[in-house]
Amino acid sequence: MNPFEPEGGEELRPFEETTRAFVEREIAPVEAELRAAGATGIPADVRTELQRKAKANGLWCFATPAGYGGAGLTATQLVAVLEQAVRHTYSLPDPGDGAFGYDPPVFLLEADDEQRAKYLLPTIEQGRQWFVAITEPTGGSDPARAIQTRAERIPSGWRITGRKQFISRVGESPLGVVLARTGTAAEKGGGISAFIVPRDSPGFSYRKVAVIRDHHTYEVALDGVEVPEENLLGEPGRGFELAKKWLARGRLSLAARSVGVAALALEMAVDYSGERSTFGRPLAQRQGIQWMLADCAVELYAARLIVRDAAAGVTAGRPSPTKTSTAKLVATETAYQVVDRVIQIHGGIGLCQEMPLEHWLRALRVNRVVEGATEVQKLVIARGLLPRRA
Incomplete structure (x- = not known):
């Protein structure tokens, strides 16, 4: 049992369990074979088959309204599902490396009827990027x-x-x-x-x-x-107005994906510290390792709660740019630090390309810059604190 499981998440459990089971059953085994063959991603033909299965399981275009053919998840459901959808190696920037489809840009959700028929609906149906x-x-x-x-x-x-x-x-x-x-x-x-x-x-x-x-x-x-x-x-x-909506959704999604990958990395560190012995003792018995694991767990717990609170505001119709920026900042910075510590716990093996850690670290380093760098998020947060003076 995870001692850091947020309270009040019972209604999210079915979404999380369905997504996690799909990743473990359909994506992870395929990915393992591809990695063994030296692949650095999921090929298009394999992705197409995974997309077919994801559609059949109702795991298609998570953030897209159900009326357009997507899963129609609320923001609260979305961040919970994304944490589970990234529990594999090739999960950044796209969960399932595209197996769950690609949510169309928010811009298209504002399209007129003709544009929706010509661009939006085929995009969702065919899984276009x-x-x-x-x-x-x-x-x-x-x-x-x-x-x-x-x-x-x-x-x-x-x-x-x-x-x-x-x-x-x-x-x-x-x-x-x-x-x-x-x-x-x-x-x-x-x-x-x-x-x-x-x-x-x-x-x-x-x-x-x-x-x-x-x-x-x-x-x-x-x-x-x-x-x-x-x-x-x-x-x-209206382009800038639409761009702000696109960035807001992207930042929240990026935050959830970062937390999900880091949580999986922490699980790997916990397992490895119990299996690996040095100088006659398991790593898990060493205080230095225990403190590193505790730091990772506490920081991830805080990041997850911040992301879910920001998402809850969106679901309730009270989106907060300040909270969204806080979620993006805390989640991406925390996830990078967690995976960096997990590599340190693994030692030399953590640097090997056979492990997913170095892949995640590089992707998470990018997450600290894209969708508005950490310093930009701090500016947004400061403006929320000082709306009349900044």
Whole structure:
């Protein structure tokens, strides 16, 4: 029994148990075979079969409304399920390495009826990935001022020109959402609008930018990319508002996934410390190891409660940017420190690629930067404390 199991989670137990059982039954065995063969991820054909099974078990696109074909989980249910969905090696950035489908960007949930029929529903049904292009060479933490990509009206719709940087999923996604300035920075929302942009559009090019995790990012160039009027999402100038919703969901999801991976790493450390002996005694009998395990458990317990409280506010219709940023900050920083300690407990074997720990550590290091770096979250938190002065 886990002594750090949060109270009041009985209604979440069926969701957690179903997800955990699926990971242990369907994903982990396949993953073990792939790792033994030297794979660094789940191949597309294997992923497709896992997706079929996930759909059959009701584990498809967790955050997408049921009316569109998703699981329709509340934020509270979502963070609990994500903790279980990442209990395997290739779990970051996507639980199941995509086996559970890909929730469409929040932007698409704001689409009109025609856009939903053309883009949203096929995306959910077919498990398509989308890229979201916000960050630019001029910066990503302050898009309202940093975005220089412009979209100009033309008779056939819009012409988009600019550069994007550190964009995930471009190489895997035939479609994406691009934020571009259609007005001035002085306008509400910075005059930023959101557009659906096919990757194969004339004038669209990209190149891979390798980072420390196994899933890389891309640099994107938009040289006069033309899209029709119907590719505008919402009204002109609403892009920044939609982006904030997308970031809020992403931060909460990232926090839950980070906690889930770190919790699994801690379980590995507990098991290993009981099995491994040095100088005639199990590691578990050494006070230094006991303190490391205790620190990990206490910090993860706090992080989990913070994430679940932030999610409870969203479920109740009272989302708090301050709490969401707190959850993202605490969870990602804690998870990284926990996995780092777990590697230390394992010693040399913890550094081996045969173990999942080094893979998780690299991915968790990225989590401290993406979706708003730790320092950006501190700014958001401070503004919540000092709304009239900061």
